[in-house]
Amino acid sequence: MDLKLREEDLAFQREVREFIDRHWPEEVRKARRNVGRFEETKGEAPEVRRFIDALNERGWAVPNWPAEWGGTDWTPTEKYIWDKETARAECPQLSAFGARMLAPVLYTWGTAQQKERFLPLIREQKMIWCQGYSEPGAGSDLAALATRAVRDGDEFVVNGTKIWTTGAHVADWMFCLVRTGTEGKKQEGISFLLIDMTTPGITVNPIHLLGGIHSVNEVELADVRVPVANLVGEENKGWTYAKGLLTHERTGIAGVARSEVMLARMKDIARETGVDGGSLWDDAEFRRKVHALEIDLEALAMTELRVLSQVEQGGAPGPESSILKIRGTELSQALQTLQIDVFGYYGLAYPDQTLIDNEGPVGHPYGLTAMQAMLYGRASTIFGGSNEIQKNIISKAVLGL
Numbered sequence: 363m364d365l366k367l368r369e370e371d372l373a374f375q376r377e378v379r380e381f382i383d384r385h386w387p388e389e390v391r392k393a394r395r396n397v398g399r400f401e402e403t404k405g406e407a408p409e410v411r412r413f414i415d416a417l418n419e420r421g422w423a424v425p426n427w428p429a430e431w432g433g434t435d436w437t438p439t440e441k442y443i444w445d446k447e448t449a450r451a452e453c454p455q456l457s458a459f460g461a462r463m464l465a466p467v468l469y470t471w472g473t474a475q476q477k478e479r480f481l482p483l484i485r486e487q488k489m490i491w492c493q494g495y496s497e498p499g500a501g502s503d504l505a506a507l508a509t510r511a512v513r514d515g516d517e518f519v520v521n522g523t524k525i526w527t528t529g530a531h532v533a534d535w536m537f538c539l540v541r542t543g544t545e546g547k548k549q550e551g552i553s554f555l556l557i558d559m560t561t562p563g564i565t566v567n568p569i570h571l572l573g574g575i576h577s578v579n580e581v582e583l584a585d586v587r588v589p590v591a592n593l594v595g596e597e598n599k600g601w602t603y604a605k606g607l608l609t610h611e612r613t614g615i616a617g618v619a620r621s622e623v624m625l626a627r628m629k630d631i632a633r634e635t636g637v638d639g640g641s642l643w644d645d646a647e648f649r650r651k652v653h654a655l656e657i658d659l660e661a662l663a664m665t666e667l668r669v670l671s672q673v674e675q676g677g678a679p680g681p682e683s684s685i686l687k688i689r690g691t692e693l694s695q696a697l698q699t700l701q702i703d704v705f706g707y708y709g710l711a712y713p714d715q716t717l718i719d720n721e722g723p724v725g726h727p728y729g730l731t732a733m734q735a736m737l738y739g740r741a742s743t744i745f746g747g748s749n750e751i752q753k754n755i756i757s758k759a760v761l762g763l
């Protein structure tokens with residue numbers, strides 16, 4: 363694989379950097395360093411809204427979508443450059459539930475009316491989505507889901523409970539797997555429904571995670587009436603669409619570019635951190651850990667490029683996305699632990715514990731959320747399908763065992 367950038371790619375890189383510097387300048391990056399890392403929001407912060415509007419104006423909000431719906435038709439190298447540059451500058455991203463997960467399902471299997479209604483609002487981040495897949499009795503064994511949707515004229519009547527629903531408390535809509543049939547294999551009676559979160563009968567109960575973060579919820583659905591027009595694809599065929607969505611979700615979870623930025627930052631901070639008359643970077647054991655992570659990340663970046671170039675030829679990522687998910691999450695967890703090492707005592711506190719007499723936080727600004735990030739990061743090997751389940755997928759679908 364030839365990764366040397368050609369002259370036209372370098373020109374594109376300059377164009378991207380100019381765009382980012384204009385719309386997401388250094389002072390905004392600094393000011394936002396510890397804001398809302400774990401919260402799903404509508405991008406209400408004015409600087410985030412401005413950036414998303416600028417992306418839409420420039421036609422760069424959803425590079426991976428088909429051009430017809432706002433995609434960019436970039437080459438894999440251009441997409442790679444875009445991901446690197448936006449990660450480097452810590453640019454806000456569109457909410458993944460709409461832009462990365464639901465949108466490919468809609469533009470592949472949705473009706474013309476569904477595409478026209480939802481895709482522009484997702485692209486402009488004016489409609490926030492959440493994912494109603496898991497249930498108290500259906501996680502790894504997702505096809506065991508029991509939330510029932512029964513047809514009543516032009517509507518489905520939905521009853522059941524979803525759990526671990528990230529961002530349900532801020533979402534406008536939920537894409538939801540429901541049971542519409544009980545005949546045959548359990549995968550065969552599942553349908554994919556779009557549900558307006560303001561519909562009567564929906565109750566969202568918060569679940570607070572270790573680390574004090576409220577991002578997940580339990581969602582109760584009691585006689586929720588959903589128009590049949592909100593069914594995506596065919597009734598009882600939802601499993602196919604649900605699986606397609608998961609491969610996109612897993613590819614996104616790998617987060618290689620973000621991990622590379624984080625590792626580079628840790629190196630810089632270690633050089634500035636005094637230890638025993640020298641710096642933390644002088645510690646050979648610390649450098650060994652960093653270099654081992656660098657090598658693993660480099661290997662993962664190559665795997666990501668291979669998956670991306672397959673996507674370019676075949677349309678959607680295949681079961682290989684499970685490899686990205688496993689390695690990407692293992693590495694990001696290792697990095698989050700390394701962060702705690704780098705920040706020492708200051709890395710152990712929660713953000714509100716670093717305020718002394720309301721004089722502002724102590725320690726390095728990046729250290730403030732290190733503990734929260736480390737604790738929340740434990741979930742990454744569970745969500746999007748646990749890593750054990752990804753290993754099962756690789757053994758069956760990739761290795762043919």
Ligand SMILES: Cc1cc2nc3c(=O)[nH]c(=O)nc-3n(C[C@H](O)[C@H](O)[C@H](O)COP(=O)(O)OP(=O)(O)OC[C@H]3O[C@@H](n4cnc5c(N)ncnc54)[C@H](O)[C@@H]3O)c2cc1C
Binds near residue numbers: 502525578750
């Ligand atoms: C922070 C967070 C956010 C989430 N957000 C969402 C969301 O927005 N929407 C949504 O629908 N879901 C969400 N989830 C749910 C997530 O997808 C499930 O937690 C996950 O699929 C695992 O299911 P479970 O929790 O029921 O665990 P279980 O399925 O009960 O698994 C328990 C353990 O057993 C292992 N295991 C189970 N079956 C097998 C097997 N066949 N072989 C080997 N090992 C196995 C698992 O790997 C795991 O370690 C979220 C979860 C978390 C933690």
